[in-house]
Amino acid sequence: MDVLLLAVELIGTFAFAVSGALLAARKGFDVVGSVLLSSMAGLGGGVARDVLIGYGPPLALQNPIYLAPVLLAVVLVLTGLLHETRLRRTLLVFDAVGLSLFCLTGTVIAWEAGLTELACVLLGITTAVGGGAMRDVVANETPQIFNPRGVYAVPAMLGAVLAVTALSLELSLLWAGPGIALVVFTLRMISLR
Amino acid sequence: MDVLLLAVELIGTFAFAVSGALLAARKGFDVVGSVLLSSMAGLGGGVARDVLIGYGPPLALQNPIYLAPVLLAVVLVLTGLLHETRLRRTLLVFDAVGLSLFCLTGTVIAWEAGLTELACVLLGITTAVGGGAMRDVVANETPQIFNPRGVYAVPAMLGAVLAVTALSLELSLLWAGPGIALVVFTLRMISLR
Amino acid sequence: MDVLLLAVELIGTFAFAVSGALLAARKGFDVVGSVLLSSMAGLGGGVARDVLIGYGPPLALQNPIYLAPVLLAVVLVLTGLLHETRLRRTLLVFDAVGLSLFCLTGTVIAWEAGLTELACVLLGITTAVGGGAMRDVVANETPQIFNPRGVYAVPAMLGAVLAVTALSLELSLLWAGPGIALVVFTLRMISLR
Numbered sequence: 001m002d003v004l005l006l007a008v009e010l011i012g013t014f015a016f017a018v019s020g021a022l023l024a025a026r027k028g029f030d031v032v033g034s035v036l037l038s039s040m041a042g043l044g045g046g047v048a049r050d051v052l053i054g055y056g057p058p059l060a061l062q063n064p065i066y067l068a069p070v071l072l073a074v075v076l077v078l079t080g081l082l083h084e085t086r087l088r089r090t091l092l093v094f095d096a097v098g099l100s101l102f103c104l105t106g107t108v109i110a111w112e113a114g115l116t117e118l119a120c121v122l123l124g125i126t127t128a129v130g131g132g133a134m135r136d137v138v139a140n141e142t143p144q145i146f147n148p149r150g151v152y153a154v155p156a157m158l159g160a161v162l163a164v165t166a167l168s169l170e171l172s173l174l175w176a177g178p179g180i181a182l183v184v185f186t187l188r189m190i191s192l193r
Numbered sequence: 194m195d196v197l198l199l200a201v202e203l204i205g206t207f208a209f210a211v212s213g214a215l216l217a218a219r220k221g222f223d224v225v226g227s228v229l230l231s232s233m234a235g236l237g238g239g240v241a242r243d244v245l246i247g248y249g250p251p252l253a254l255q256n257p258i259y260l261a262p263v264l265l266a267v268v269l270v271l272t273g274l275l276h277e278t279r280l281r282r283t284l285l286v287f288d289a290v291g292l293s294l295f296c297l298t299g300t301v302i303a304w305e306a307g308l309t310e311l312a313c314v315l316l317g318i319t320t321a322v323g324g325g326a327m328r329d330v331v332a333n334e335t336p337q338i339f340n341p342r343g344v345y346a347v348p349a350m351l352g353a354v355l356a357v358t359a360l361s362l363e364l365s366l367l368w369a370g371p372g373i374a375l376v377v378f379t380l381r382m383i384s385l386r
Numbered sequence: 387m388d389v390l391l392l393a394v395e396l397i398g399t400f401a402f403a404v405s406g407a408l409l410a411a412r413k414g415f416d417v418v419g420s421v422l423l424s425s426m427a428g429l430g431g432g433v434a435r436d437v438l439i440g441y442g443p444p445l446a447l448q449n450p451i452y453l454a455p456v457l458l459a460v461v462l463v464l465t466g467l468l469h470e471t472r473l474r475r476t477l478l479v480f481d482a483v484g485l486s487l488f489c490l491t492g493t494v495i496a497w498e499a500g501l502t503e504l505a506c507v508l509l510g511i512t513t514a515v516g517g518g519a520m521r522d523v524v525a526n527e528t529p530q531i532f533n534p535r536g537v538y539a540v541p542a543m544l545g546a547v548l549a550v551t552a553l554s555l556e557l558s559l560l561w562a563g564p565g566i567a568l569v570v571f572t573l574r575m576i577s578l579r
Contacts, residue, residue, distance in 0.1 A: 024532075032539045033532040036515075047438070052240070054249045056440045061505040119254040133331065138519065140528040142333045146217075146226040153225045245433070247442045312447040326524065335526040339410075339419040346418045 004174070006065070009046065009105050014069035015098030016131045017042030021077035022084050023139055034074050040138055042070045045130035049106050049123050053113045092192055095132075099152070100184035103128040103159035104177055108167070117164050124160030129153055151191035159184035197367070199258070202239065202298050207262035208291030209324045210235030214270035215277050216332055227267050233331055235263045238323035242299050242316050246306045285385055288325075292345070293377035296321035296352035297370055301360070310357050317353030322346055344384035352377035390560070392451070395432065395491050400455035401484030402517045403428030407463035408470050409525055420460050426524055428456045431516035435492050435509050439499045478578055481518075485538070486570035489514040489545035490563055494553070503550050510546030515539055537577035545570035 020041030024034040043060040050058035060066040076082040106127025110120040129145050129152065136143040145152050159180050166176040213234030217227040236253040243251035253259040269275040299320025303313040322338050322345065329336040338345050352373050359369040406427030410420040429446040436444035446452040462468040492513025496506040515531050515538065522529040531538050545566050552562040 027528075027532070029532045032537070036531065036539060051244055051437055051440070052250060052254060054244070054247065054440065057438060057501060057505060061438060061508055062502065064502075064504045067504075115250060116255065116257070118257045118260075119250060122254055137331060137333075138523060138529060139532070140333070140523075140526070142220075143331060145229065146220070146222045146332070151225070153229060244437055245443060245447060247437070247440065308443060309448065309450075311450045311453075312443060315447055330524060330526075333526070335413075336524060338422065339413070339415045339525070344418070346422060 005105060005108060006063075008101050008177075009059075010065065010069050012098040012101035012105065013042040013046070013066060014073055015042075015094040016045070016102075016135075017070040017073035018077065018082055019095050019098075019132065020135045021073050022082070023135060023141075025077055026084065027139055031074070031078060034078065035070070037135055037139060038070045038074050039067075041131045041135035042073065043131065044134035045102055045106065045127040045132075048130040048134075049109065049127040052123060052126065053110060053115065055113060059109075093189070096185050096188040096192075099128050099156055099188055100159060100181040102131075103156040103184060104163050104173075104181055107160045107163040108173065111164070111167050117168065120164050120167075121157070121160040124163060125153060125156050128156035128159070151188070155184045155187040155191075158187065198298060198301060199256075201294050201370075202252075203258065203262050205291040205294035205298065206235040206239070206259060207266055208235075208287040209238070209295075209328075210263045210266035211270065211275055212288055212291075212325065213328045214266050215275070216328060216334075218270055219277065220332055224267070224271060227271065228263070230328055230332060231263045231267050232260075234324045234328035235266065236324065237327035238295055238299065238320040238325075241323040241327075242302065242320040245316060245319065246303060246308065248306060252302075286382070289378050289381040289385075292321050292349055292381055293352060293374040295324075296349040296377060297356050297366075297374055300353045300356040301366065304357070304360050310361065313357050313360075314350070314353040317356060318346060318349050321349035321352070344381070348377045348380040348384075351380065391491060391494060392449075394487050394563075395445075396451065396455050398484045398487035398491065399428040399432075399452060400459055401428075401480040402431070402488075402521075403456045403459035404463065404468055405481050405484075405518065406521045407459050408468070409521060409527075411463055412470065413525055417460070417464060420464065421456070423521055423525060424456045424460050425453075427517045427521035428459065429517065430520035431488055431492065431513040431518075434516040434520075435495065435513040438509060438512065439496060439501065441499060445495075479575070482571050482574040482578075485514050485542055485574055486545060486567040488517075489542040489570060490549050490559075490567055493546045493549040494559065497550070497553050503554065506550050506553075507543070507546040510549060511539060511542050514542035514545070537573070541570040541573040541577070544573065 017038040020038035021034050024037040029037065043066060047058040047060055103124045107120050107124030110123035115123065133143045133145055162180045162183065166173060166180065210231040213231035214227050217230040222230065236259060240251040240253055296317045300313050300317030303316035308316065326336045326338055355373045355376065359366060403424040406424035407420050410423040415423065429452060433444040433446055489510045493506045493510030496509035501509065519529045519531055548566045548569065552559060552566065
């Protein structure tokens with residue numbers, strides 16, 4: 001896999017892993033619960049994508065580096081360096097960063113696996129919203145994705161559609177990617193006002 | 194895939210998608226939540242089946258037509274053309290139609306993938322009850338399948354066993370299929386009285 | 387698959403299936419709900435492992451024998467031979483046996499599929515804790531794995547790490563296996579005091 005794509009995956013993983021660790025803290029889970037919920041939030045979307053693509057073990061299982069952002073997120077939350085009440089705004093920013101990056105990487109990885117345009121869009125959305133949905137389901141909460149306050153899946157869908165369009169037109173994602181991520185991120189942040 | 198099998202899959206998808214859209218409406222989810230819950234109810238069983246069979250991306254990802262019944266169901270519920278209190282009975286009929294068709298298609302698709310008889314029965318049941326279970330789990334409800342009022346999994350199991358028997362005897366499913374579906378449908382409707 | 391490995395899998399399946407049948411009884415589910423929850427608890431971890439390994443249908447679908455311990459557990463609970471209030475301690479022992487066996491079998495099966503050491507450890511943990519997590523999520527309970535009272539995932543992780551170490555050193559699991567299982571079992575039981 002491309003180094004840049006991997007870097008983007010890892011940053012997105014970190015952002016979602018933080019959300020998992022914070023939910024674990026709010027629910028009074030211990031350190032093991034925190035690791036599990038962070039893993040699910042950070043890696044769940046990508047694992048679901050890879051299982052659906054169906055070409056062997058998920059990337060997160062093949063490459064140990066995927067665990068680094070999860071463990072970093074857990075440590076930062078357990079040591080209190082990341083804290084919910086104080087940095088709530090910062091965390092929504094992190095989450096929006098994760099959403100905007102994962103709809104891109106999910107779409108690109110599905111594309112490289114040779115799937116159809118529609119499948120790429122659906123897998124981009126799955127990657128972007130899957131981890132957060134698993135996090136909430138496993139912690140026995142109604143998924144944030146169903147929260148009527150704040151648009152969540154629509155920006156991810158738009159990002160995936162734009163990414164497939166860019167890939168179809170053979171545009172360089174080195175240039176188009178940041179622009180698409182910025183659009184998704186901005187839409188998500190505006191919806192939270 | 195056979196055109197007839199695809200048609201049966203799409204009708205079943207529509208029936209379950211309606212159940213998802215209605216649950217989304219009852220829980221106050223917005224249009225995006227409605228699309229997600231309908232997709233999960235309508236496509237979740239078949240996606241689980243295809244992931245378990247393990248021969249590449251699920252049919253619902255490969256063929257865009259699978260999304261059509263989901264979107265139709267969402268539109269019909271959002272516009273109020275399908276409405277819970279008025280048509281509760283009608284909906285149980287739809288749901289029973291979905292159940293009776295999906296235990297057939299699930300079994301046949303597993304059979305065509307070359308699995309053993311028992312695996313075909315288990316995947317027929319998974320296809321029939323999987324989408325509804327995912328719908329309820331994701332919406333944070335105890336799955337209907339565990340509701341002691343009304344038999345749900347038993348008719349699906351019977352249908353899958355009958356379908357495997359028909360396939361083993363090389364009977365034409367063009368003739369046996371409608372008979373099996375009718376038995377499953379009738380059993381389910383009787384249990385609801 | 388090795389006969390010994392299969393035997394260990396079946397004993398672990400039985401232990402977890404009992405936990406599923408007991409939860410179904412506590413929640414007032416009928417016999418069908420009991421079968422479903424037992425199947426999920428007993429087979430869910432192994433099915434998740436096999437789906438993540440990605441080499442075709444899960445073992446539990448290919449080999450009918452996997453259903454035997456599930457059905458046995460359901461019968462024992464429904465007939466009242468296994469009963470929660472009287473045998474609570476016994477059941478925690480069963481559950482700990484399941485945990486200690488499944489972290490071994492999960493790791494070995496992943497190893498035989500040619501995955502990396504880290505992936506084997508992660509799949510060992512998934513196999514050990516996955517069924518119980520599915521059981522609780524589907525029954526709309528907060529998973530026991532997040533219960534701050536009693537360590538659950540840590541013994542499984544230790545067992546998986548020890549199993550990978552033994553496999554790497556080409557030790558005979560005929561000798562190392564029982565030792566590892568005993569360590570995991572003991573740790574789990576001590577944490578419950």
